[in-house]
Amino acid sequence: MAIELAEYQVCVDVFLTTQSYVDIASISIIPRTTGGQVYYYHPFSAFSDPAKLYNDLRWNVTRPQGFEAVMRVRCSQGLQVQEYSGNFCKRIPTDVDLPAIDCDKSIMVTLKHDDKLQDGTECSFQCALLYTTVYGQQRIRVSTLSLPCTITLSNLFRSADLDTQFSCFLKQAANGILTNPLVQVREQMTNLCISVLHAYRKFCATVSSSGQLILPEALKLLPLYTLALIKSIGLRTDARIDDWSFWINYVFPLSAQLAIPLVYPRMISIHDLDSKETEGSVIPLSSEQVNESGIYLLENGEDCLIYIGSTADPDTVRQLFGISSVGEIPSQFVLQQYENPLSKKLNEVINETRSQRCNYLRLKLCKKGDPSGALFFSYMVEDKSPSGLSYVEFLVHVHQQIQSKMA
Ligand SMILES: *[C@@H]1O[C@H](CO)[C@@H](O)[C@H](O)[C@H]1NC(C)=O
Numbered sequence: 172m173a174i175e176l177a178e179y180q181v182c183v184d185v186f187l188t189t190q191s192y193v194d195i196a197s198i199s200i201i202p203r204t205t206g207g208q209v210y211y212y213h214p215f216s217a218f219s220d221p222a223k224l225y226n227d228l229r230w231n232v233t234r235p236q237g238f239e240a241v242m243r244v245r246c247s248q249g250l251q252v253q254e255y256s257g258n259f260c261k262r263i264p265t266d267v268d269l270p271a272i273d274c275d276k277s278i279m280v281t282l283k284h285d286d287k288l289q290d291g292t293e294c295s296f297q298c299a300l301l302y303t304t305v306y307g308q309q310r311i312r313v314s315t316l317s318l319p320c321t322i323t324l325s326n327l328f329r330s331a332d333l334d335t336q337f338s339c340f341l342k343q344a345a346n347g348i349l350t351n352p353l354v355q356v357r358e359q360m361t362n363l364c365i366s367v368l369h370a371y372r373k374f375c376a377t378v379s380s381s382g383q384l385i386l387p388e389a390l391k392l393l394p395l396y397t398l399a400l401i402k403s404i405g406l407r408t409d410a411r412i413d414d415w416s417f418w419i420n421y422v423f424p425l426s427a428q429l430a431i432p433l434v435y436p437r438m439i440s441i442h443d444l445d446s447k448e449t450e451g452s453v454i455p456l457s458s459e460q461v462n463e464s465g466i467y468l469l470e471n472g473e474d475c476l477i478y479i480g481s482t483a484d485p486d487t488v489r490q491l492f493g494i495s496s497v498g499e500i501p502s503q504f505v506l507q508q509y510e511n512p513l514s515k516k517l518n519e520v521i522n523e524t525r526s527q528r529c530n531y532l533r534l535k536l537c538k539k540g541d542p543s544g545a546l547f548f549s550y551m552v553e554d555k556s557p558s559g560l561s562y563v564e565f566l567v568h569v570h571q572q573i574q575s576k577m578a
């Protein structure tokens with residue numbers, strides 16, 4: 172059915188408002204093949220979800236988009252496209268068919284080189300997208316990029332792009348999950364990270380102080396995000412099967428800018444929003460950073476969790492949420508704006524995040540001693556947990572592996 176729809180240039184999006192298991196793994200083949208996407212509201216609440224459903228639908232029909240598209244990437248001598256990854260249909264090896272393409276979808280192109288490249292010369296890439304606009308005009312968008320070749324590996328590391336590098340890890344993981352055991356995918360991801368850092372250690376590091384872990388400046392957070400990836404929903408064995416399938420589907424068309432926030436969400440404190448000068452300084456995802464007297468907001472581009480500490484100031488809680496104690500936290504929640512500066516500030520922050528993310532974040536209040544609290548703390552990826560090492564332990568592991576490769 173997916174291929175037939177794609178042949179007739181029909182793009183399918185699926186909106187799932189559900190309380191129970193729906194088998195996203197099977198259903199999602201249709202949106203994935205036709206250039207669409209899955210929207211997932213679970214557990215659906217007729218009280219708190221309509222605003223998101225409305226916004227998602229509205230954005231879906233109004234966002235910039237093109238129809239009946241075909242895309243191809245070409246590159247100069249010595250280079251070749253190895254693989255495309257994203258939501259599309261592929262009938263011939265060189266082209267990607269897209270019944271529809273919109274501004275939120277990304278396609279990753281991995282390249283391989285099969286011939287020697289000359290130092291100091293340039294190699295070029297060209298991407299052509301043929302599509303029909305919503306007004307029925309046929310267009311071709313051509314993007315060309317030319318890049319210098321170098322034999323000096325440190326130049327490569329100096330200009331490495333962490334977002335793109337990590338996005339590539341993330342999509343490889345999502346692809347791997349479909350055919351390999353999770354434990355193997357986790358190991359592959361760790362090994363990818365180690366081999367990047369090992370190459371740097373071997374060919375670029377000047378200091379020979381062997382006792383140290385030497386990281387390239389541009390990729391110094393790669394181990395942290397790799398650890399976060401290993402602990403993310405898609406690579407965990409304790410995830411609900413639909414959450415897991417949704418995660419995989421969410422990853423395939425994801426843009427490079429949203430890859431890191433998905434596994435390493437942004438956390439800020441909100442009890443002190445009105446007194447803070449520097450707007451929302453980001454807090455590391457470690458439970459040591461979470462003070463039970465505070466209130467914290469954590470968002471990954473799709474969901475937004477607000478954790479209210481067990482000893483949070485009742486007055487602050489009332490100003491922000493209109494309830495008088497943590498005990499009164501509703502399981503279904505709609506953010507209101509109250510007549511006080513703190514509440515206004517929180518609404519501003521949430522509005523701003525929603526517009527940055529091109530997505531109407533789903534809000535959830537969390538507290539200790541409740542599944543919601545456990546959910547919040549499951550994002551504290553720098554902690555040691557049943558799903559993996561602490562950040563410090565992971566760095567030690569990476570270091571040891573590099574050492575043993577050097578020996
Ligand atoms: C959502 O967007 C896609 C791609 O932009 C489009 O093809 C589809 O018709 C839209 N779906 C709905 C339900 O509006």
Ligand SMILES: *[C@@H]1O[C@H](CO)[C@@H](O)[C@H](O)[C@H]1NC(C)=O
Nearest residue numbers: 442459460461462463464465
């Ligand atoms: C937690 O917050 C309270 C109130 O702001 C403060 O007095 C206390 O020192 C903080 N504790 C830690 C460990 O940061």
Ligand SMILES: *[C@@H]1O[C@H](CO)[C@@H](O)[C@H](O)[C@H]1NC(C)=O
Nearest residue numbers: 508515516517518519520522
């Ligand atoms: C946030 O957005 C909502 C909905 O668009 C709007 O009603 C509200 O006034 C906004 N609040 C602030 C503080 O910008």
